[in-house]
Amino acid sequence: MKEISCKLLVIGAGPGGYVCAIRAGQLGVDTVIVEAGKPGGTCLNVGCIPSKALIHAAEEFDKVVHMASGRDPLGIAVAPPTLDLVKTVAWKDSIVSRLNTGVAGLLKRAKVKTVHGWATFRDGKTVEVETETGNQVIRAEAVVIATGSAPVELPFLPFGGPVISSTEALALSEVPKKLAVVGGGYIGLELGMAFAKMGAKVTVVEALPRVLAQYDAELTRPVLKRLGELGVEVMTGAKAKGLSTKRDALLVETTDGKDGKVAADRILVTVGRKPLTQGWGLDQIDLDMAGKFIRIDDHCRTSMRGIYAIGDVTGEPMLAHRAMAQGEMVAEIVAGHKRSWDKRAIPAICFTDPELVIAGLSPEEAKALAGEIKIGQFPFAANGRAMTKQGEDGFVRVVARADNHLVLGIQAVGQGVSELSAAFGLALEMGARLEDIAGTIHAHPTQGEGFQEAALKGLGHALHV
Structure with missing residues (x-):
């Protein structure tokens, strides 16, 4: 059995793991990373990147369908469109492949040794890796656990046949005629809306009183409106119970205790993710x-000396950028630098139509923490750039302390607002006050002006509303 030794061993080459390994390599730390699958983890291979590719393809197809209907206000007309999902998935796979190659190249450039296989702990300093060429033992001074997470499987709806997870949904060869989505969180609605745009009849089944329950109702209102426009049926207060005998429908129980069926070719289960422990x-x-x-x-130290853990395996929020930031920090700690985790905000994005962004505290959370608060909200209906993109639905909202105007939270809903998340995070990390944002010159015409206008509104003198 082969044996190798290193200063740092990283288990898992997802966003957190590979960033940790690359940064450690840059700092001259002798590093080994172990991964059973392709580099990039869930996010790159079967999560963030491929889902956004599919969402983009669905948006483009939906635009063309709208043009073909003859109701396009821009005056653009086209012949009735068709969608070849096999080609779409192949395009998505080509993006993933390019990024896989890129991550592998970055690891190599940082002089990180990659071992392909499944790692199992022998003790706190030693793992055994089952590889294609035999087992290999790796001994390390420090170990980082970055094993990530996996979709939650419901015992009464096990994956297989018509029941699929987000992983299988991103690799379908044809658009389902009828798609039932179990779970009205961000994953379910992102993919549900995408398939609705591609022509599927989508029904969302959510046990809670409303979908996207982690966001406040005002923020999700434009998304609910769009769901209706797309013909997506939303069943709230409804519990999935299992498959019908013919496996062609989802059995549900409604709030009044009555049983029902939702006809479906495919049943997409998106009820959360679990850590891979x-x-x-x-x-x-x-x-x-x-x-x-x-x-x-x-x-990011665990209860055992020399063992660190990062990313989804350590809890919420299960976000790739959180894992990346943790990975970079741990690499620097192992290299002897002084670092700690002290983040004011980790922006979270829901890539529905329209998109949602939250960073920092909600109005309710801010009020509970600081007492009196100021809220500035600016609608995209008064933003020129949003109008030219047909994206008037939505707004930017800034929440600040009333006494010193320190910004505590920022939220937005609207077309393309995911790109504003960097500005939101930066403002919170730097301890910005309403005056700082209001006094920063924002380029015109952009949707980013909505951020400045929201701060101005919080100060009591918005200019364009």
Whole structure:
């Protein structure tokens, strides 16, 4: 059995793991990374990137369908369009492949040794990796666990046949005629809206009283309006119960206790993700857990000396950019730098139509923390650039303390607002006040002006509304 030694071993080459390894390599740390699949993890291979590719393709197809209807206000007319999903998926796969190659190249450039296989702990400093050419033992001074997460499977709707997870949804060869989506969170609505635009009859089944429950109702109102325009049926307060006998429908129970059926060729289950804490020898090491997640401190240290954990395996928010930031920090700590986790805000984006962005505290959370607050809200209906993009639905909202105007949270809903998330995060990290945002010259005509106008509104003197 082959044996190698290193200073840092990273288990998992997802966003957190590969960023950690690359940064460690840049700092001269002898680093090995172990990955059973392709580099990039869930986000690159079957999550963030491919889903956004599919969402973009669906948006483009929907535009053409609208033009073909003869109702396009821009005066553009085209012949009735068709969609070849096989070609669409192949295009999506080509993007993923290019990024896979890019990550592998970055690891090589940073002089990180990559071992392909499944790692299992022997003890806190040693893992055994099952590779295609035999088992390999790796001994390390420090270990980073970056094993990520996987879709939650419902016991009464196991994956297989017509029941699929987001992974399978991104690799379908044809658009389902009828798609039932179990779970009205961001994954379910992102993919549900995309398939609706591609021609599927979509029904969303959500057990809670409303979809996108993690966002406030005002923020989600434009999304609900768009769901209606796309013909998506939303069943709230409805619980999925299983498959029909013929496996052609989803069995549901409504709020009044009545049973019903939702006809479906495919049933997409999107009820959350679970950390991957099984299968890599957790029983061989003694880590404190925080529920189903690995407990960490503000340096991403676990309860065992020399073992760190980052990303989805450590809890919410399960976001790739959180994992990346943690990975970079841990690499610098291992290299001897002084770092700690002290983030004011981690922006979160829902790529529905329109898009949602939240950063920092909601109005309710801010009020609970600071007492009296100021809220400035600016509608895109008064923004010239939004009008020229036919994206008037939505707004930017800034939440600040009333006494010193310190910005505590920023939210937005609208077409393309995901690109404003960097400005929102930067403002919060730098401790901006309403006056700082209002006094910054924002380029015209852009949707970013809505951010400045919201701050001005919070100060009591918005200019364009």
